[in-house]
Amino acid sequence: DWVMRDHIAEAVEAIRAQVGSEEVILGLSGGVDSSVAAALIHRAIGDQLTCVFVDHGLLRLNEGDMVMDMFAGKLHAKVIRVDASELFLRELAGVSDPEQKRKIIGRLFVDVFKAEAEKLKASGQGHRGATFLAQGTIYPDVIESGGAKSKKAVTIKSHHNVGGLPEQLGLKLLEPLRDLFKDEVRELGVALGLPHDMVYRHPFPGPGLGVRILGEVKKEYADLLRRADAIFIEELRAAVDPASGKSWYDLTSQAFTVFLPVKSVGVMGDGRTYDYVVALRAVQTSDFMTADWAELPYSLLKRVSGRIINEVRGINRVTYDVSSKPPATIEWE
Numbered sequence: 146d147w148v149m150r151d152h153i154a155e156a157v158e159a160i161r162a163q164v165g166s167e168e169v170i171l172g173l174s175g176g177v178d179s180s181v182a183a184a185l186i187h188r189a190i191g192d193q194l195t196c197v198f199v200d201h202g203l204l205r206l207n208e209g210d211m212v213m214d215m216f217a218g219k220l221h222a223k224v225i226r227v228d229a230s231e232l233f234l235r236e237l238a239g240v241s242d243p244e245q246k247r248k249i250i251g252r253l254f255v256d257v258f259k260a261e262a263e264k265l266k267a268s269g270q271g272h273r274g275a276t277f278l279a280q281g282t283i284y285p286d287v288i289e290s291g292g293a294k295s296k297k298a299v300t301i302k303s304h305h306n307v308g309g310l311p312e313q314l315g316l317k318l319l320e321p322l323r324d325l326f327k328d329e330v331r332e333l334g335v336a337l338g339l340p341h342d343m344v345y346r347h348p349f350p351g352p353g354l355g356v357r358i359l360g361e362v363k364k365e366y367a368d369l370l371r372r373a374d375a376i377f378i379e380e381l382r383a384a385v386d387p388a389s390g391k392s393w394y395d396l397t398s399q400a401f402t403v404f405l406p407v408k409s410v411g412v413m414g415d416g417r418t419y420d421y422v423v424a425l426r427a428v429q430t431s432d433f434m435t436a437d438w439a440e441l442p443y444s445l446l447k448r449v450s451g452r453i454i455n456e457v458r459g460i461n462r463v464t465y466d467v468s469s470k471p472p473a474t475i476e477w478e
């Protein structure tokens with residue numbers, strides 16, 4: 146579409162004018178905003194952009210490989226993948242408080258990113274290191290942090306955004322999505338050639354599976370959760386609602402699996418099992434401030450539950466969360 150093509154051309158010119166011959170780094174998370182920002186900036190300045198993808202080990206199944214395939218493989222962007230999963234797991238060991246987990250994950254993320262930015266500078270591979278930090282900040286983020294909204298008296302959940310990072314790194318900010326709403330960011334992503342499924346993905350919290358494993362985070366739990374969640378999402382994408390012609394993935398705003406570190410008794414073959422429980426969560430919402438649990442078809446829930454219990458050894462019970470927000474929140478932590 147012409148409007149979008151004009152917009153891309155304009156944005157590309159603006160980025161080139163702002164950056165000149167300098168270097169840019171960007172933290173790629175796999176989320177929609179940072180992905181679209183990366184694709185746009187790469188279109189504008191190619192190899193002057195280096196993406197740093199910090200894998201905290203709390204991503205979804207195959208997510209890290211998918212990000213690399215897309216950006217390094219298809220777009221030929223410079224991407225440094227940092228596998229920091231052992232560091233994150235080590236620092237999270239023994240910690241079960243949700244806010245403390247968020248703080249640890251946020252802090253480590255900044256540390257790892259900073260270390261990578263400094264390494265890049267020191268390596269001097271044909272450049273003097275980055276002078277710009279690019280972020281996928283979108284218009285709603287700008288309003289939220291600009292104090293336009295009244296400060297809440299109580300912090301329900303401290304969303305870790307990488308605030309203050311540009312100052313700490315002594316970098317200038319490049320935020321090419323600052324004027325766009327979410328749906329415009331998505332259209333832009335599609336126009337830039339990013340796959341539809343990536344651009345229309347449900348939101349995923351920065352702390353990732355760290356807040357979807359209740360209590361202490363362990364690798365064993367994360368591995369079980371990844372496999373169960375992949376089945377849930379695969380079935381949501383495959384199930385089409387006849388009335389609307391849309392998949393249940395597209396009919397829900399956010400859907401995911403939560404790992405409960407609780408064991409319950411089951412029976413399989415002639416044996417007794419004593420394994421973990423997961424909860425499926427699917428909500429419909431327009432603003433994520435309030436949300437209704439989604440009335441998924443029983444046939445779909447049945448298929449998901451059957452597959453998880455049969456395919457993921459270690460989980461023998463699946464529940465469905467029928468709580469709305471408020472008073473429940475969307476995430477369990």
Ligand code: XMP
Nearest residue numbers: 302303304305348350351352433474475476
């Ligand atoms: P809640 O659970 O508060 O979630 O109803 C509302 C929306 O915010 C997301 N969420 C987070 N996103 N860091 C993030 O980047 C976080 O710590 C965090 N906690 C919740 C949640 O996934 C939902 O979309």
